[in-house]
Every structure is written in C-alpha cells, then in structure tokens.
Amino acid sequence: MTIESPPGNPRDLTGYTARLQVRDNHDDKTLLLSLDNVDGLKVGGDTGDPKNGQLKIEIPGLVTAGFIWREAIYDLFLNPSSDSAERLIYGRVTVAPRVTV
Secondary structure (H helix, E strand, O other), rough: OOOOOOOOOEEEOOOEEEEEEEEOOOOOOOOOEEEEOEEEEEEEEOOOOHOOOOEOOOOOOHHHHOOOOOOOEEEEEEEEEEOOOEEEEEEEEOOOOOOOO
C-alpha cells in the first residue's frame, strides 16, 4: 500500500515503524499474529526507500500454513516516534485454506 499525505503525494516514512496485530476479538489477550518492521512489515516496500510512502505486508506461506483460526480482527499502526501512533487500517481478516495442491 502507498500512504499519501496530502492525497496524491507519498508520505515520507523516514524514521517510522509499523506494527500489525491479529486477535480473535478486541478483548482477547492472545495474539494470533503479530508483525513489525523486523518481521513481516516493510516500510518503503520492496525498494526499502521510506520516502516513497510504501508499506508492504508480507506473511510467508510457512506461517499461514500453521494458522488453525479462520476469522479474526486486525489493526495496523504507523508510529513516527515512540510516543505516538496512527491507526492506518483495521477490520476483519479471513483465512482461506489452500484447496489446490
């Protein structure tokens, strides 16, 4: 995804971190999945250039193959510093197991 601010202009994400969490429901303490800049989220996308405003979510097949849950909720936060955070997206996630082998 490309984060724009203002619309039509990629936001410079230099120094930003990102984190995404998946849980069964809002009150559940158990994480079904957690991603951050070190594992699964790439600020700057494939090029790694944070000035392009891109954020890539990457979950390897070896990880998704271990999912025993089928539906949950998630949100993704972008952090310009350690003391502030902006929720970019949130919603439901559905795991569709592979049919073709």
